[in-house]
Amino acid sequence: MTGERVPPGQKVIERFPRLDLGIIPKFDENKWRLRIEGSVENPVVLTYKEVLELGQTTVVSDFHCVTGWSRLDNKWEGILFKTIITLVHPKQDVKYVTVLSGDGYSTSLPLSELMGEDVLLALSLDGKSLTAEHGGPLRLIVPQKYGYKSAKWVQMIKFTVQKELGYWEERGYSDTADPWTEDRYSR
Ligand SMILES: Nc1nc2c(c(=O)[nH]1)N[C@H]1C(S)=C(S)[C@@H](COP(=O)(O)O)O[C@H]1N2
């Protein structure tokens, strides 16, 4: 497997497919809020404007959906997840983060796996603001995991001590979701 660009069982596609539950939350720039709460010293509620002011980074990464397609070299622009840590100061015993979306979707990850330099709260893709179909205005991007960890339409980020299973993880998909070991289903 050394040197392989694409994980086992994946097929590279050019166009970016859309995959979700079929509900696209309405985005009203004035009413939209990002809530960051849970076991933190300093919970915050940010407006869209405040999110734009957090400072942005560009990361080029590959995206692997558990259903078998991969899209390579996606140029995401957004806020490094790490930045959120300095904003809210998670308490000492925090181990996980649950991300909740406007369509009722959720996913969760160990805090340690969100600290990578390629984990973003993305605002744009390939030079354009994220379209509603792809999770605009704000989505999570975790390139090292199957796509179902990359929650679209993020509205709340919750720091937790105990693991909370996400939408697909509750329905039999792997909670660790590592594309390189074809870690697709929970065992
Ligand atoms: N809010 C939300 N995020 C979601 C999903 C969803 O149904 N709702 N589907 C996930 C899955 S399974 C994949 S593969 C990617 C697809 O992202 P795309 O529609 O931008 O291609 O979004 C993920 N994030």
Ligand SMILES: [Mo]
């Ligand atoms: Mo997916």
